[in-house]
Amino acid sequence: MTGEGEEADQLWAAIADPTRQQLLDLLLTSGDATATALARDLPITRQGIAKHLAVLQRAGLVEATRTGREVRFTVREDRLDQATRRMAQILSRWDARLAAIKRIAETEP
Amino acid sequence: MVPDRISREVVIDAPPDRVWAIVTDPRHVARWFSDEAEIDLRPGGAMVLTWQGHGTYRGRVEAVDPPRRFAFRWLRREDNEPGDGTSTLVEFVLAAEGSGTRLRVVESGFQRLAWPEEDKARYAGENADGWVHELNQLRDYAARLGGAPESS
Numbered sequence: 206m207t208g209e210g211e212e213a214d215q216l217w218a219a220i221a222d223p224t225r226q227q228l229l230d231l232l233l234t235s236g237d238a239t240a241t242a243l244a245r246d247l248p249i250t251r252q253g254i255a256k257h258l259a260v261l262q263r264a265g266l267v268e269a270t271r272t273g274r275e276v277r278f279t280v281r282e283d284r285l286d287q288a289t290r291r292m293a294q295i296l297s298r299w300d301a302r303l304a305a306i307k308r309i310a311e312t313e314p
Numbered sequence: 315m316v317p318d319r320i321s322r323e324v325v326i327d328a329p330p331d332r333v334w335a336i337v338t339d340p341r342h343v344a345r346w347f348s349d350e351a352e353i354d355l356r357p358g359g360a361m362v363l364t365w366q367g368h369g370t371y372r373g374r375v376e377a378v379d380p381p382r383r384f385a386f387r388w389l390r391r392e393d394n395e396p397g398d399g400t401s402t403l404v405e406f407v408l409a410a411e412g413s414g415t416r417l418r419v420v421e422s423g424f425q426r427l428a429w430p431e432e433d434k435a436r437y438a439g440e441n442a443d444g445w446v447h448e449l450n451q452l453r454d455y456a457a458r459l460g461g462a463p464e465s466s
Contacts, residue, residue: 217424221318296320299419303324305346306417309336310328 216288219264224249225257229280232267237279319422326415330408333415334381337406361386376403383407388421 219225224247231246232238240258244251258278261267265284270277326333336342343351348363354375361373377385387401402423409416 221424292320295421296322299320299322299421302346303322303417303419306333306336306342307324307326309342309346310326310333310415 216264216266216284217291219260219266220285220288222257224253225261228254228257228261229266229285232278232280233282237270237277239275239277243278318424319420321418321420323416323418325411326417327413328415329413330381330410330415333408333417334384337408337417338378338380338384361388363388373401377405381408 220229227247228243231243235242240251240254243258244254247254249257258267258269262269262278266281266288267278268281270279336346338353338355340351340353343353343363348371349366350362350364352360352362354360355378357375357378359375359378361375362370363373364370371389373389374387375385376387377383383405385403385405388404389401402421405420405422407418407420409418
């Protein structure tokens with residue numbers, strides 16, 4: 206609900222997509238990779254990969270490093286951790302709300 | 315990794331009618347959810363939720379099926395219309411269990427949040443043009459990854 210929450214929502218929106226999860230998985234496994242290499246491992250065009258990488262990059266979840274004509278992508282694990290923590294936070298808030306509903310239902314006339 | 319929906323549940327030692335009232339009556343909602351709540355309890359009805367120190371967020375009632383299901387769209391930003399890409403969907407499902415109630419909450423739609431319009435249009439075009447043949451493979455892959463696991 207706060208500014209921080211909104212930023213985390215963007216992180217989550219970037220991650221909660223099956224294709225981008227696959228990209229992140231591949232990058233985490235390989236360490237780093239080019240869009241062309243990623244396109245070999247996924248049933249998506251190189252163009253499609255580039256668009257998904259752009260979303261991940263804008264969310265700060267991947268970083269691009271240019272060496273000569275090659276651009277290699279790596280995962281920013283600190284940002285990935287931030288997204289995971291956001292999910293844990295949302296879960297624990299719902300737990301607290303459900304506990305409050307339970308308390309009201311069971312203890313008040 | 316990060317699912318598009320989350321789900322939690324609790325078993326309450328009170329009948330569904332009682333739990334329904336607490337989940338949907340704004341006087342109760344203002345105690346377990348927001349600090350102030352207005353709810354027009356019918357499909358399409360407006361919700362106004364205020365958190366002191368955070369502001370006022372609007373919502374829209376989506377489903378009212380007492381005492382079984384209550385769903386609403388919950389806006390993630392202040393002063394916006396509750397649409398598909400700007401809100402999450404919160405659903406409460408109540409089921410009688412013995413003399414009590416099993417209450418489940420599902421919040422979904424995180425994936426579509428916070429996308430600049432331009433991206434959404436491009437993404438939709440991409441889906442329609444290029445991905446149709448691959449959809450089954452993607453679906454299988456997502457299923458193998460665990461797709462959208464229920465966390466309870």
